[in-house]
Amino acid sequence: MRRWFMHLGALVLAGGAAAQSPLAEFDPADFGKVVIQPRQSTSGAGGIAFEQAFGNYQNEPVIAYGEGSQAVRLGRPVGRLDMLFEDGSTGFCTAFIVDDTHLLTNYHCIPGLPRDGVQPQVKAAQFVAGYIRPGHGEGVDRYTVAPNAVEADRALDYAVLEVFGDPSQTYGRLELAGVDPEDGEFLWIIGHPQGQSQHISREGCAASSPAVSGEGKLMHTCDTLGGNSGSPVLRLSDKRVVALHHAGDSRTGYNMAIPMARILAVSKFLKGAEGLPAAAPAPLPEVPAGACDALWAEAKGQGCAGYGAYLASCGTHAFAGLARNLQASDCGTAAPAVIHGALTVKPSGGDFPTLAEAVQRAPYGARVSVWPGVYSGPVYVTKDIEITGAGPRDQIVIDGVMHWSRGRGAVRGLTLRQGVAVDGGSLTLEDNVITSPATGIALRGGDAVVRANLVQQTGEAGVSISSNGAVRVEANRITRSAHAGIEIRDGAAPEVFDNEISDGAQSGVYLHSGGGGVLRGNEIHHNAFHAISAKGAVKPVVRGNRLHSNGYDAVRLREGAGGTWEDNDLSGNRAGGFRVEPDAGNVLLRGNRE
Incomplete structure (x- = not known):
């Protein structure tokens, strides 16, 4: 009769008498630390164990490839899972971020398999992220993990855990693929063997042929050790997770993982991206x-x-x-009728090596998926197109001005170091980080929705609006601008809603040269000059804003500036609330608090 014996470092399948492996654990007094040493290493007595290294061990520290390397960037959502049990025992595993509140790891890590018929109880758990330098804990973050899985399946050896503090904001997340890898396909495994700093298995790391066994396991040749349980198995074609590593068999020379397609088929929490590798779309048939x-x-x-x-x-x-x-x-409809499959932009291995080339050569209505990397040179958009980051936005850097002059589309999830200039067309600019030595976002023509971006450290205005088109600026954070956070001029009349505008070297909002529009629900604070400064023939509607902690008055109106100002909170500014100069225009003040 076969029996399973559980230790966090190794699981051994033996016939007859129990064949145990030493536990890969750490001193309970070290729980909560980054750099900790395992008491013992895992070395089994043969058979199936949770992790195995075969022959010449080739699991390397990711930092060996350089801090800016693809290995380090791809491994950011992967961390060490430290567990402290009620009985005083401890253990290491690997886990990785799948969304803003959840991690994925093995069932045998949390909640764990019974030991001598008793289910272990997890007393505390933590997720250690950013541990890539051997022996150094600087710059590493630790997140509390709920000790009880929100979803777990023993047969598929997976568990979804709740993590607190949203590590995805800093470290991103991994995409899950819904199909199995191809036979012999090259793979990577990234994890924390023996609780060490992050390592990658890539040399000789591949799926077997056939890739998936008759028992539904992905068989692979990637080297792992105790602590690699819960590591993502990533395919090289699109860097998505195709399986969850969990075991090895020293008799066959193969390690085993649970195909992600099997897990996604039963999980209520996990969401998979499309399963096929990203590839160039099939060309449209040529029409004479x-x-x-x-x-x-x-x-x-x-x-x-x-x-x-x-x-x-x-x-x-x-x-x-x-x-x-x-x-x-x-x-009255959006122009393009055809939306193509996503083209990929990657430093290597994609459809295009730069975003500029992808935009130039993409067909009208294309979707462009930009992978982590630094892409230099300006980007000129003159067609209908959608551009989306495929990964953490701080790792997808466009080091050139993006010029949008024609076409309808969107730009999402990028870091734009040289700003964005819109001279025509219709653009949705959403969830980006934007910096610039000049203006961050210059809206000079066309229609635009600017939503949920971080605009920071600009050499001129954060957002400058002079377009007479339909412009909506909402829910952005605009900070540390050398000039105004938002400048409205030349007859522009945007809707400016629910933004935070702070820490600018001049005023938070500056209206002049006929600029107007509606400003509502914004928080404007800690700017060196006024929260809002207006001059000339401007007549904005400013309603329900909180203007506080600015260096001068909350509002200064001069040289014919007027408008409707109601239900604003103007308390707590250094020089007072309203400053209406003698040469101001017609001003309606109602329900404001100073």
């Missing part, structure tokens, strides 16, 4: 120029339906731009 000429002639007579049919087949034809404009103006 003569046929597009005929379709265009037909489209003009059919109106809205005709424009859509024409664009679906002839999106790059000579009259496609005109058709989009007519469709937008006459039909």
Whole structure:
């Protein structure tokens, strides 16, 4: 009869008498520390164990590849899981971030398999993130983990754990793939063997052939040790997690992992990305120029339906731009009819090595997925396109100005070091980090939605708005601008809602040259000058804002500036609330608190 024996460092399948392996544990007094030494190493008596290294052990510290390396960037969501049990025992595993509140690891880590018929009780657990330098705990973060799994499956050896403090904001998260790897496909495993700093197994690391055994296990040749339990198995094609490492068999020379597709099929908490590797979209069938000429002639007579049919087949034809404009103006619909599969931008191995090249060569309506890396040079957008970061936004850096002059689309999840300039078209700019030696976001033409961005350390204004189009600026954090946090000028009338504007070297908001619009629900504080300064023929509606802790008055109106100012909190500024100069215009003040 076969029996399973559990130790956090090793699980051994033996026939007859029990064959135990020493526990990979640490001194309970060291719980909560970063650099801790295992008491013993895992070395089994043969058979199936939770981690095994075969032959020439080739699991390397990730830092050996350099702090800016792909290995280090990819491993950021991976951390060490430290467990302290009620009986005084301890153990290491690996876990990784899957969303803002959850980690994924092995069931045999938490809640753990019974020992001598008794279920172990976890007293405390922590997630150690950013531990990449051997023996050094500087710059490492520790997060509390709930000792009880929110979802667990013993048969599939996985557990979803709740983590507190949202480590995904700093370290990102890994995407889960919903299909199995191909036979012989190259893999990476990143984890914390023996509780050491983060290591990567990549040399000789591959799926077997066939990749998945008849028992539904991914068989692989990646070297692991005790502590690697719960490590993500990543495929090289798109760096998504295809399996959860959990065991090894010294008799066959293979380690084993649970395919992520099996886990996703039963989990209520985990969400998988599309399973297939990212690849260039299949090209649209070529339509002869003569046929597009005929379709265009037909489209003009059919109106809205005709424009859509024409664009679906002839999106790059000579009259496609005109058709989009007519469709937008006459039909009130977004212009492009065709959205292609995502193109990938990666430093190596993607469809394009730079974002500039991807935007230039992508078809109209394309989706572009930008992977971690630093991409230099300006980006010029003159077409309908959607650009999205595929990873933590602080690791996806565009080191060149993004110029948007035509087309409808979106830019999400990037770090833009040289700012964004919008001169036309329609852009949604969302969830980005934006810095610039000049203006962070210059909205000079077209329509724009600027939402949930961090705009910081700009050499001029954080956001400058001079466009007469429809502009909405909402829920952004704008901080440490050398000029105004938001400048509104030249007749622009944006909606500015629910932003935090702080720590600027001048005023939080500066309206001049006919600028106006609606400002509502903003918090404007700790700016060197005024919260809001306005001059010239400006008549904004400013309602329900909190303006506090600024260096001068909350509001200064001069040289004809007027408008409606109601229900604002202007208390706590250094020089007072309203300062209405004698040369100001017509001002309506109602329900404000100073």
